[in-house]
Amino acid sequence: MQVTRGQIIARGLTHRCPNCGERSLFKDGTLFELNRTCPRCRLKLERDEGSFLGAMSLNYGVTLVCFLVPVLVLYLLHHLSGLTAAVLAGIGAVVFPALFYRSSRSWWLMNYYLVLPHHLPANRTGKPSVGEDENN
Numbered sequence: 001m002q003v004t005r006g007q008i009i010a011r012g013l014t015h016r017c018p019n020c021g022e023r024s025l026f027k028d029g030t031l032f033e034l035n036r037t038c039p040r041c042r043l044k045l046e047r048d049e050g051s052f053l054g055a056m057s058l059n060y061g062v063t064l065v066c067f068l069v070p071v072l073v074l075y076l077l078h079h080l081s082g083l084t085a086a087v088l089a090g091i092g093a094v095v096f097p098a099l100f101y102r103s104s105r106s107w108w109l110m111n112y113y114l115v116l117p118h119h120l121p122a123n124r125t126g127k128p129s130v131g132e133d134e135n136n
Helices: 005-013 052-076 082-115
Strands: none
Touching: 005 082, 052 082
8 A cells, every 4th residue: 555645744743653554663662762673563663873853953943043033033032031031031942852752763764654655665666776775
């Protein structure tokens, strides 16, 4: 069964496996530990060493745009004092990325497979290419 781009987006936004839709991206009982593979379809979730860097960049960008820039704008418009803005920015720079971590990992996987949907095992029609692992 082919996985459509719409399904990839829906699964990414709901933290599901992009291939089978299983709610299994993260290990049970942990907040931050991603499964290496999906327990149901065996899709490799941690593709390569350093694959987390994209999710980390996404997390940084969303934190900056959704939290730190609004605090700066409120400070520059004199709606917040310097101390209040500094405290909010400091707390937000630590707390917001931690809260957004799971979403950033899921959204990064979603973006990867949105651009390259043929890399999903469910969308493969033939054998893997030379040098390509079947769960790549």
